[in-house]
Amino acid sequence: MTVLRSVSLFVLAAVAEIGGAWLVWQGLREHRGLLWIAAGVLALGAYGFVATFQPDPNFGRILAAYGGVFVAGSLAWGVVLDGFRPDRWDYAGAGICLLGVAVIMYAPRG
Known part of the structure; x- marks a missing residue:
């Protein structure tokens, strides 16, 4: 359940x-x-709070892992809302980033 919560918070x-x-x-x-800009500023402010709900207590780990989610999410956002068409290298890079997220956040630790 903790992994599901963490992934949901990253999304x-x-x-x-x-x-x-x-x-x-x-x-x-x-x-x-300006209304679009104001809505954007509010959303960016909300983002600042979301990471604090991650179950892992380490700020550096959370933000480092989130970087990979950001990369893949940005490409996906471009596809859905801007008509961007990633190439195989975009997909490969996003996959590598998400693999990094999995290693950083969900690897077993002793």
Whole structure:
């Protein structure tokens, strides 16, 4: 159950951070306005809280592992919302990052 909770929190963190950054991007670069930017800032702020709910108490480990989730999540976000088409190297890199997440977070420790 702890792994499921941790993975769920990583997904929620990715939605908040990537979504927040995307909203700011849309507001500024795509001229959608201040409400989009404000929503992005709120989402980015929410991201800052999500990591604190991870079951592992080590900040460095959580943020290092989340980096891999961020990489894969950013590519997925681009596919779903921006029509981005990853190539095999994008997929390979994302897979390597997610393997790193698994090793950092879920490897047995004594």
